Amino acid sequence: TEELLRKSEMHSAVGQLAAGIAHEIRNPLTALKGFLQLLHVEGDKNETYVKIMSSEFVRIEQIINELLMLSKPHELNFHRANLAVILNDVLMLLETQAIMNQIHINSELANPLPFVECVENQIKQVLINMLKNAMEAMPSGGEITFTVRRHDQNHVLIRIQDQGIGIPEEQLRRIGEPFYTTKDKGTGLGIMVSKKIIEDHGGRFQISSIVGVGTTIDIILPTLP
Numbered sequence: 001t002e003e004l005l006r007k008s009e010m011h012s013a014v015g016q017l018a019a020g021i022a023h024e025i026r027n028p029l030t031a032l033k034g035f036l037q038l039l040h041v042e043g044d045k046n047e048t049y050v051k052i053m054s055s056e057f058v059r060i061e062q063i064i065n066e067l068l069m070l071s072k073p074h075e076l077n078f079h080r081a082n083l084a085v086i087l088n089d090v091l092m093l094l095e096t097q098a099i100m101n102q103i104h105i106n107s108e109l110a111n112p113l114p115f116v117e118c119v120e121n122q123i124k125q126v127l128i129n130m131l132k133n134a135m136e137a138m139p140s141g142g143e144i145t146f147t148v149r150r151h152d153q154n155h156v157l158i159r160i161q162d163q164g165i166g167i168p169e170e171q172l173r174r175i176g177e178p179f180y181t182t183k184d185k186g187t188g189l190g191i192m193v194s195k196k197i198i199e200d201h202g203g204r205f206q207i208s209s210i211v212g213v214g215t216t217i218d219i220i221l222p223t224l225p
């Protein structure tokens with residue numbers, strides 16, 4: 001247990017450091033991006049360079065935004081939120097992307113949905129990360145089943161099930177390590193950050209997967225009366 005405790009303390013210290021660095025980098029990055037846009041307007045000789053630079057900026061921004069999610073939870077604003085509102089926002093946000101990828105999101109939502117004590121944007125971010133992963137695992141389309149139901153007296157289960165490529169055993173062990181990705185344009189931060197957020201909310205995060213069948217993400221969160 002002592003070893004485990006030390007490990008989790010170290011993890012959160014590393015998380016805080018990462019979030020701190022991300023925060024410091026954000027301002028100079030915004031300035032650089034602004035000047036790049038100005039250059040782009042003034043002369044198009046270097047079109048290709050500007051394009052490459054822009055896409056690299058987008059990449060750095062993605063990494064920074066994900067690392068910023070690791071900010072100290074007690075500095076964040078936890079409040080009572082209706083899960084129905086959160087889910088609705090997330091599903092609306094991803095609707096177009098799903099349609100474009102020939103993916104149908106089949107939601108099976110308990111009625112009524114419970115209230116949770118949370119940082120709304122963080123929970124949204126987790127669900128977006130997981131639904132994006134699910135879509136990215138189904139290059140030729142298919143169905144995502146999104147189930148939300150009571151887990152027990154004071155917990156809710158959020159399950160995201162895809163029919164994607166699945167994750168081989170030896171990869172499954174590494175998933176959630178910072179920067180571990182199998183994608184060309186991946187950051188390898190989505191699962192690590194999402195797991196951390198769920199744990200900061202007193203919840204549990206589990207992945208199970210069968211190659212060629214699909215992947216299931218289970219998120220269990222405490223509910224409010």
Ligand code: ADP
Nearest residue numbers: 133134137181182183186187188189190191215
């Ligand atoms: P990223 O999506 O940027 O690669 P993540 O942390 O979100 O980073 O995911 C890490 C890796 O886990 C992915 O690169 C992929 O190999 C695997 N993975 C995550 N979700 C799924 C899924 N639903 N189906 C198959 N593989 C997945």
Ligand code: MG
Nearest residue numbers: 129133190191
């Ligand atoms: Mg991802």
